Amino acid sequence: MSEAAIFLFMIATFALLAMVLKLPIGVSLVFSALAGSLLGGEGAALHHLVEGSFGYFDTILIIVTAMIFMKVLQESGILDTVTALLLKSFYRRKVALLLTVMALVMFPGMITGSSTTAVLSTGALVAPVLMKMGLSRVKTGALIAMGAILGMIAPPVNILVMIMGGGVDMPYVGFTFPLLIIVIPLAVSTSLWLGYKNIKIIEYNQMKEVLPESFFKNYGFRLYLPLIIVIGLLLGQSLMPGIIPDIGIPAIFLLGSFLGIFCGKPLNILKTTQKAIEESMPILCILVGVGMFIQIMTLTGARGWIVTSFLSFPPLLLYLGIATSMPLFGAVSAFGSASILGVPFILAMIDKNAILTSSALSAVAGLGDLMPPTALAGIFAAQVVGEANYFRVLRFCLMPALFELVIGMAVLLFAPLLDKLI
Amino acid sequence: MFIVYHLIVFYLASHFIWYLFRENEFWKRVSVALVLIMFFLRLFLIK
Amino acid sequence: MKCLKDRLISGLLLLLSLALCFFSTQKFREQHKKETLFPSEGLASREMLSSYFPGLIDTPGDTEVYIYGGQNPGGNILILGGAHPNEPAGYVTAVILIENIQVSQGKIIVIPRANNSGFTHSEPQEGNLRGYSLETPGGKRFFRFGSRLTNPIHQWPDPTLYINPSGQKLSGQESRNLNRCYPGKPKGHLTEKIAFAIMEIIKKEKIDLAIDLHEAAPEYPVVNAIVFHENSAELASYSLMELQQIGFEFRLELSPNNLRGLSHREWGDHAQVMAILLETANPSQGRLKGKSSLSLIIEGKDRNYSKAAKFGLLFVPFDSEGIPVKLRVARHLAAIKILLSSFNELNPEKRIEVNHMPSSSQVKLKGIGQFLCPPYRK
């Protein structure tokens, strides 16, 4: 059985289960991985399936704990209070408001390198602000999704680059400037493109009516404590390594959640955890399925076949291949895309400055978080703004995403030129 | 840190089991069961 | 009221989850079983790494250290295999040395499973086989194919950002990569402790030349290479010429000054030894590799790599014949042999004399198994 046939069979099984039988995406991925394993002559390679899913074990912990933290912020009234504070501070000037919002959304992504974290933490905080100021639900979602992806690419922490660097033994040093060249124009243009026309400055009195309830009068400053601790620890572990302990993102979120119990409205942490698990379960199962899917693709040789096929393209097709395959593969996982395709692509362009190449590739791979069915950034952004159909959010991401693709590809093409400038 | 993370895995695994018994939709419960495999294996320090 | 049937289904699913967990357990557990090695008559003593650094006692990082010679003073050599357990030629070369050599002057110390924990698991999403068997005259011997990184059940969680003992920032998972953790930390995490213990061996045994055996994917630029610390520049260039004369092409790479935490950098910087790292080309750890199979690991054949070579994407020649593991082991053996003889030329006052070291041409001709002990010997 050829690798191509196995791959197509796995994709077909997945499509059949997910689209025709309407099984959850994660479960469909698991079964299509199993089918691929059987067809590839590996039998029901249970330990391979399980092993594959472990590739995302740490990611799963981050997602669940981030979701718990987010639910705690909501139920303790902290989210409402912060929203109120933001509204009061920034509602006067459009551009300042939009850029601040963009920076806020990007911030957790910059620190954690994960777009999901960005969407779920500050993304969720600014969403009500934007919607109150007249930005539509879907455009708000798009702004948050794009901000999260830009945050993921922006320095100081870009996990995509780290993954690619790990594959070619390139230390994670000297990336701040190249990454900023890519991210800053995108951040400014995206926030203005999506928001400038629709955001309306409203009267303070008018706004007061729609302001969420601030619990500051009841609980005082300690309301902000969980947020400050979480942001401080996230920031500290990368900006002041060695001084602030690196307890890992899941532990930071849980610590914040624990503090949240005592800092605002009383809540039952067990029930809050249940809600968080209920909400994050689909994505958790998708990650389990994707892990199994990749493992079987590698085991049966389908992964190698795909990578080799892309690499054997002539230069023009190679760039076309990067521009299409990396975001497309992001449908499976942006991190997977960086690791499986990014590394060979860097190697295929070995004559260029690898720092620039990998920075640009990370921008392209980051778009994978917008690619259905996983579309991590899109799905969570839709959830945060309360939009049931995440495709409507993705539609507004299209232009900014294309712009990001163009910038990423331009940096790749003009790497030798930029190399001299830096 | 190792112990802290072990406790986190334990806490989440117990919640997954609780959720498994709370949920009524079949495929959602299958999802939970699939995710649980990993949590058990890490909890028992096997993988 | 929640009906009984629903409870039953949930219960069954929980049982199913536990059952799947149970059935996969055996395979994962098997990988913890160490393969027996059969040291040659020349073995002077077998120590544990923890005897050089007690911080490793009773940890999964503790590993065997095989010492040869030492009766007649001369040069002291350290040879490290299995720093990356997914690089079979490095491990097997160390095993071949252990099972064959005798040292009449100087001392050779071999650590075959430098990252012992890495042998106990496979990397997720790499779809690797658990191991491979090599045919010896008396039957098959099984060797595990592990992971580049320490097992997460031994060292977890990874930091968000790993700042290694030399201050280099790396991605978090590199904290489990032994060859990024040098010179190690006595109170660090497991991998840093292993790195520290290896530094202790180098210092306490007064090592003169330390060789780290590796492999790399064929698409990786540093392959078929001798990476050398500036301390050993003369040795490396001298050896290169000799190797070329007997038909082995090697790339000579100076250890970059800004790439910290690697053996060839920190061994030289912190213990002033001559540090050398050897790389051969291993298709079974590459990103282009096809179906995982014994033939991929042992015969080193892969259609994708032959195709990639045609497009000029690789840093080694690769045709339909592949690069079998016996050829890679032969390369390592040839390089070690010539490094030792060059060492003798350059340091006549610290001679090292090794006997019964299988020659590269014999290994190439007869295969690896001929130089391994049969599985039943005591």
Ligand SMILES: [Zn+2]
């Ligand atoms: Zn290696």
